[in-house]
Amino acid sequence: MPHPERSWPLASLLGCVLAAGGADAATPRPSLVNTRIATPFGANGHASSIDGRLFIGNVGEDHATTTTTWRARVFKPEAVTYDTEGKPGFGAAFSPGKTTQVKNGENALALCFPNPAQPYTLASGVAVYQPYVFDSMMFNGPNRFRRRTMEARVSQPFTTQAEVAAFTTGALETLTTVTGAGIFGIEPTMTSDGRLLLYQGGPQNDGAIDRIMYSYNPTPCAATGWSTPRPLSMMYNDTTSGVKRYPLAWKRLKAATGEDFGDTLTGDIVRGAYPWVDHEGRNVLFMAVGFSGAAGGRREAVSLVGADTGWTAHHVDGSINTDRQDLAHLFYSGPMWNFEQERSPKQNFPPGASNETRYLPVTKTHDVLSLFGSNTSDYNEVDLGELSHPFQVLTLPMNELVTRAGTYDLTRTPDTSGHFYTGTLVGTASISPGNAVTQSTTGSLWEPHGKGKALTLPGGGALRVGLADASNTVPGVGAAVRGFSVQLALRPDATVNQGCGGNPYRYLLAKPGALDLIYEANGAVNMSFVINGTRVRMGFSQALPKGKWTHLAYTWDGVSGEFGEYINGVKTSRALPTAPGTFKLGTGDLFVGAGPNLDTQACPANGEGSFQGAIDEVRFFSQARSNRSICLTTLGADCKDAAIQEEPTGLQFVMNQQHPDCNGIAALGTEACAVSMHRVCAQRGADDALASATNFYETLQQVVGNRPPISLLGVPASATATTVNVACAPIQHESLAVTYEELARRHAECADERASQSTACSAAIHRWCNSLGWTTGQLFEMTSRPWVGCFNSGLVQDVSRQQLGTASATDVTSGASRLEVSAWCQARGYGAGVVQELGGGSVAQVHCFQPAVTRAWKFTP
Numbered sequence: 001m002p003h004p005e006r007s008w009p010l011a012s013l014l015g016c017v018l019a020a021g022g023a024d025a026a027t028p029r030p031s032l033v034n035t036r037i038a039t040p041f042g043a044n045g046h047a048s049s050i051d052g053r054l055f056i057g058n059v060g061e062d063h064a065t066t067t068t069t070w071r072a073r074v075f076k077p078e079a080v081t082y083d084t085e086g087k088p089g090f091g092a093a094f095s096p097g098k099t100t101q102v103k104n105g106e107n108a109l110a111l112c113f114p115n116p117a118q119p120y121t122l123a124s125g126v127a128v129y130q131p132y133v134f135d136s137m138m139f140n141g142p143n144r145f146r147r148r149t150m151e152a153r154v155s156q157p158f159t160t161q162a163e164v165a166a167f168t169t170g171a172l173e174t175l176t177t178v179t180g181a182g183i184f185g186i187e188p189t190m191t192s193d194g195r196l197l198l199y200q201g202g203p204q205n206d207g208a209i210d211r212i213m214y215s216y217n218p219t220p221c222a223a224t225g226w227s228t229p230r231p232l233s234m235m236y237n238d239t240t241s242g243v244k245r246y247p248l249a250w251k252r253l254k255a256a257t258g259e260d261f262g263d264t265l266t267g268d269i270v271r272g273a274y275p276w277v278d279h280e281g282r283n284v285l286f287m288a289v290g291f292s293g294a295a296g297g298r299r300e301a302v303s304l305v306g307a308d309t310g311w312t313a314h315h316v317d318g319s320i321n322t323d324r325q326d327l328a329h330l331f332y333s334g335p336m337w338n339f340e341q342e343r344s345p346k347q348n349f350p351p352g353a354s355n356e357t358r359y360l361p362v363t364k365t366h367d368v369l370s371l372f373g374s375n376t377s378d379y380n381e382v383d384l385g386e387l388s389h390p391f392q393v394l395t396l397p398m399n400e401l402v403t404r405a406g407t408y409d410l411t412r413t414p415d416t417s418g419h420f421y422t423g424t425l426v427g428t429a430s431i432s433p434g435n436a437v438t439q440s441t442t443g444s445l446w447e448p449h450g451k452g453k454a455l456t457l458p459g460g461g462a463l464r465v466g467l468a469d470a471s472n473t474v475p476g477v478g479a480a481v482r483g484f485s486v487q488l489a490l491r492p493d494a495t496v497n498q499g500c501g502g503n504p505y506r507y508l509l510a511k512p513g514a515l516d517l518i519y520e521a522n523g524a525v526n527m528s529f530v531i532n533g534t535r536v537r538m539g540f541s542q543a544l545p546k547g548k549w550t551h552l553a554y555t556w557d558g559v560s561g562e563f564g565e566y567i568n569g570v571k572t573s574r575a576l577p578t579a580p581g582t583f584k585l586g587t588g589d590l591f592v593g594a595g596p597n598l599d600t601q602a603c604p605a606n607g608e609g610s611f612q613g614a615i616d617e618v619r620f621f622s623q624a625r626s627n628r629s630i631c632l633t634t635l636g637a638d639c640k641d642a643a644i645q646e647e648p649t650g651l652q653f654v655m656n657q658q659h660p661d662c663n664g665i666a667a668l669g670t671e672a673c674a675v676s677m678h679r680v681c682a683q684r685g686a687d688d689a690l691a692s693a694t695n696f697y698e699t700l701q702q703v704v705g706n707r708p709p710i711s712l713l714g715v716p717a718s719a720t721a722t723t724v725n726v727a728c729a730p731i732q733h734e735s736l737a738v739t740y741e742e743l744a745r746r747h748a749e750c751a752d753e754r755a756s757q758s759t760a761c762s763a764a765i766h767r768w769c770n771s772l773g774w775t776t777g778q779l780f781e782m783t784s785r786p787w788v789g790c791f792n793s794g795l796v797q798d799v800s801r802q803q804l805g806t807a808s809a810t811d812v813t814s815g816a817s818r819l820e821v822s823a824w825c826q827a828r829g830y831g832a833g834v835v836q837e838l839g840g841g842s843v844a845q846v847h848c849f850q851p852a853v854t855r856a857w858k859f860t861p
Contacts, residue, residue, distance in 0.1 A: 027086050027357075028085060028446070028638075029086050029363070029364040030086045030087065030445035030446060030636070031363045031364075031445070032087070032319070032445070033382065033383050033451055033635070034319050034438060034449060034451050035381075036322055036378050036379075037088065037378060037380070038090075038377060038378055039372065039377055039378060040091060040094050041055060041057075041073065041090075041094045041374060042059075042374060043055075043057020043058055043331075044058040044059070045058045045107045045109055045135075045187065045331055045374070046058065047108075047111045047189075047333060048111070048334075050116050050119040051335070051338055052336070052339060053075050053077075053127075053157075054152055054164075055074075055075055055333075055372070056071070056133075056150075056152075058107055058108070058109070059071045061107070061139075066105040066139070069099050069101050070099065070100055070169075071097045072097050072098055072100075072152045072164045072167040073095050073096070073097035074094070074095040074162045075093060076160055077358045077359070077360065078160045080358050080360070082362075085444065085445045086362060095162060097164050098164040098165070098167045099167070100167045100168060100169060102148075102169055104137055105138050105140050105141055107138030107186065107187075108136075108186060108274075108331065110133070110188040110190045110197075111132070111190075112132040112133075112134055112190050112220070113192065113221075114194065114220055116192040116193060116194070120154075125157075126165065128152075128153050129150075129151070129153075129154070130150065130151050131221075132147045132149060132150065132194075133149075133150045134146070134147050134188045135147075136184075138186055142207050143184050143186050143207050143209070144182045144184055145174075145182070145185065145188060145197075147173050147175060147221070148169050148170045148171060148172050149169065149171075150170065151166070152166070152167050157350075158353060175223055176223070176224050177225075177226045178227060179228065181228070183197075183229055184202075185199040185200055185202070185229070186200050186201070187200045187274050187331075189275050189284075191246070191277055192280070194217075195218065195220055195242060196215075196277065197215045198214050198232065199213055199275065200272065200273050200275065201213040201229060203230075203269060204265065205228070210271055211272070212271075212272045212284065212286055213229045213230065214232055214235060215229045216242055216243050227240065227243075230265075231269035231270065232253065232270045232272075232305075233262055233270050235249035236250065236253070236263070237263050245751060246280070247280070247282045248277075248283070248306050248307065249281075253311050253312075253313070254311060254312045255404035256401055256402055256414040256416075256422075257401070257420060268404050272284075272286035272303070272406070273286065273287045273299065273330075274299070274329070274330050276333050278369075279336045282307045283304050283305065283384075284304070285304050285371070286304075286305075287300060287303070287330070288300070288301040288303040288315065288406055299328040299329050299330060300325060300328075301315050301408070302320045303316060303402060304384075308367070308388060310388050310416075312416070312418070313402065314387065315400070315401070315402040316382055317397040317398070317451055317453060318381075318435075318451055318452040319380045319435065319452075320332075320371065320380040321452060322434060322435050323433060326434070329375070329376060332371045333372060334371045335360070336739075339359055339370065340359060340360075340361070343737075344734070344736050344772060346772060347742065362381065365383055365386075366385040366737075366781075367783045367784040367785070369384065385632070385633075387416060388418075389621070390659060391621045391660065392620075393417060393476040393620040393621060393622050394415055394419065394465065394467075394618070394620040395618075395620075396415060396592070396618040397451070397452065398463075398618070399413060399414075401413055401422065410425075412424050412425065413431060413455070421465050421467055423464065424463070424464050424466075425462075426462055426463070426464050428457070429455060429457050430461070431454075432454050432455075435452055437456060437614050438451055438452060438453070438549070440548075440549065441548055447548070447549075448548070448637050449489075450635065451617055451635055454491075455592065456614050457611050459600060459601075459610045459611070461594065461598065461610065462592055462610065464589050464590070465589065465590040465591075466589055467511075467585055467586070467588060467589070467590055469587055476584055476585055476620065477585050480583065480584045481558070481582065481622045482557075482559055482583075482651060482657075483555075483556060483557055483558055483559075484529070484583050485625040486515070486527070486552075486553065486554045486619070487552070487620075487633065488509070488517075488616070489549055489550065489552070489617050489635070490508060490549070490552065490614065491615075492519065492545075492612065492613040494546045496612040497523075500602075500603035501605055503606070503607050504521050504604045504607065505521055505607040505608070505609065506594075506608075506609040506611045506612070507595040507608065507610070507611060508611055509590070509618070510590070510591045510594070510595045510596065511588075511590040512596065514530050514584065515527075515529050515585070516595075517554075522543055523544055523545075524541045524543050524544065525541045525544065526540055526541070527541075529563075529579070529583060531556075531558075531579040531581045531582070531583055532581035538554070538563060538565060538577070542572070549616075549636070550567060550568060551569060551637060552566070553625070555625050555649075556583065557650060558580055558581055558583065559650045559651040560578070560580060561580035562576075562578055562649045562650075563576040564576075564624070564627075564649075566630050566634075568634055569630055569631040569637040569639030569642070570631075592615060592618055594609075594610035594611060598610060624649055624651050626683055653858075655677075655858065655859045656676070656859060658675065658676035658680060662675070662676035662677075663860055664859050665719050665721065665815050666816075668819065669813050669814045669817070670815075671756045671757055671782055673716075673815070674756075674779060674780055674781070675781055677713065677714025677716070677724075677780070678780035678789075681726060681729070681852075682712050713780035714780070715778070715818070715833070716818050716822060717826070717832045717854050718823070719819055722858060722859060722860075723857065724856070724857060725855070726854065727849075728851050729791050730792065730849060731852045732791065733791035734769075734772060734774065735787065735788070735790075737786070737788075738786055738787075738788055739786075740752050742768070746767040747767070749761075750763070750764035750765075753782050756786060757813050759812060759835070759838050761786075762834075762835060762836055762837070763838070765777040765779055768788065768790075774791055775791075776791055776847040793849040794830060795825070795830060795847070795848040796847050798843050799845075799846045800843060801842045801843065803824075804817070804824050804846070805820030805824075808821065808835075808844065817835075821833045821834060821835055824848075830848035830850055831854055832848070832851055833847055834846075834847050835847075
């Protein structure tokens, strides 16, 4: 039923806003995860500053005299251009720079800033950078790490005319450990706090290389006092409190197949070269496989491992790995989130600068790394957005597997869901050697396309995935679920079924007793699920184009029984059956690209044939995904305007279908429930807010803008054992991604997501939002960094915790306490409330607000 306050369809209203010059109308934001872009920046070893505006690289070596030429160049985001499709150009983005020569055989380097909150100072209009440079004696001597001072003076900073006016370095100092020993290795990289050093070295600290090593120092950028070097895979059993602060150290590292990396000096430790660690020590980028060219070395398979990959080595599928052995990949670094379009000007360097029209990354999902390569002179974007999605059942990127020993395995492809259902190639199936197969046919970024490598199927081959669940507890495999989604991309051969008679239908997916997806003789597809033991067929879709990529998605809501069909991110309008109940894949073999019999006939007249074409990005989820989630993972599709569901299905508003751990009152104080409340508010809040908006045009612009849509965060207003009333934040608010590094400057104990629901983080977020002009703030999502919603409350008052209730007297972060706080606010005429700060003794600072909307949702189906 449409709301009485407005009768126009939402899609029509969105079109009106965009036609009138809405937030996204000027410059589109395509996905660049499959697009390598050339840059004029070239060097051998390089490093970039914390603010991403200064790059220093090795541009010349004289081994005879041990002289290296370093060039410092300014990266100028102000000079980045965008074509009509939104693709960035970097032709004028790097200044010519200035060189200096250093002695003693330097190659790669890392920059260490004693005060990462202030990477430069301004003096008479000049930006002065004074980091330490860490490097090692790469040739004509032992690979021993050193440091020296450096100064780069940038004239006309933060303009298109910015340039390095002076570049000098100081005297060398040798790095030593707590025992006085040297540190031996090459290719250093450091976290922004200057305490964690990673590099390529050997477990015995004897000058050997080919392993990723680390050393820690409680004193930032120091020359002495470093810990005895250890392999990266031993961070998780390091008891040093400072080391445990980094997410890299929280869990044991695993190979793509689920095998543990070694926890001793002689174990199967991480083999790698050219590491780059992100600013907060969450993840490490490195080269995982040897290069077959004359240069040799470990220079292929750009990979990532860390908290945002589930602590599993992730061979990146996409532009940065264009071909299996295309060119030697060496050094990459990134500016982290400094150039995001959504970033608040107060977060930027310089403070107050806007990234609205000059931004990186371009790809619009939650967490995308912008990476500049020096030896490769390129720019790439790597999407981390869904690598740790809690509802993943199976995720097959369809690229080659990288083994724990650091070699390619061309017979398998990894499952990145965390269940390690590794796929095995059978018959004539293969993984494409390069990314050409997944590009669009026209080269347009706005034509649907695949990502990285793909499964290629000439007929008579498939990918076999063995599904196992000894305990029958994996949702969607051994355990029945009330929601499920299937996503994949396919490109039928241009000649598939040409000249064939009969009914030559072919399998795209086949899991006997659970589901199948058939490519029909007429070019349509037909999806089937076995619900409650009965096969339910969707019927023929529209015919899909041959020789081109199409993204398909099917969702099922087991509460309402509703199915959804999406083609290139847009929900189709055809009628589909309904089937409430439960579903599970069960154990056994799933086939991608054929049925179990691997039919090899070019024309399977009686059907059940093998597909001819390419398949990519096969993903299963144990929930009914939203249209917006499907759209964001549909490469090349212009589907954003259609991705706001006016009437989402019932299951999408069950709390544990937004995050599986939000399943009762006790969980209301957890990050899981913060996430769930945000997601029900974000999906339903848009429609509800538009229905009641008095500033309708501005509200609608916010819905379609580049920041996340309105009513992002939610607060528990009241609850029973089975239901929670969620109060969504006021329409007028600001949603921002920050980092724990930034929040820790407001409260030191808000250091990472382990403290996300603590009073320390409540205080840090409150102070952060205050600095932006808002009274109140709340963490509403955690991806690779926290997302904060800032808004204004109508009442701010210090209240005795005992007055709030018995639960609050003990712990204001508990679910019971959060309900008591909202009840206190409701008694004063408000809809809900939150605690922001703790005062002296037993006092809590309570913020009461009027929600945009309050609705009841079940905890579980």
